[in-house]
Amino acid sequence: MNGIPKKFRMTNRGKPTEPSNFLDNIFLSLGQFFQDYSLQETPRRTIEKTVVNYTYDEYLRRAHKMLETAQKEEETLSRYVMR
Secondary structure (H helix, E strand, C coil): CCCHHHHHHHHCCCCCCCCCHHHHHHHHHHHHHHHHCCCCHHHHHHHHHHHHHHHHHHHHHHHHHHHHHHHHHHHHHHHHHHC
């Protein structure tokens, strides 16, 4: 996630409109795990909730950090442009 702002500045692309492929990989792997190991409903739901919550929380933490960094970079650049 940390390389996203740099990648979009370099390629001049628009904002993402779809979830990251990393999310697909996480959830496809989780689905494969459930196919490989037969679990009762309760442990399966517990694992699903844990993985989804952790993934969501980690995404939000990294996105917030990335936005803070981008904002600081913009502020720094604007100071140099105004000189």
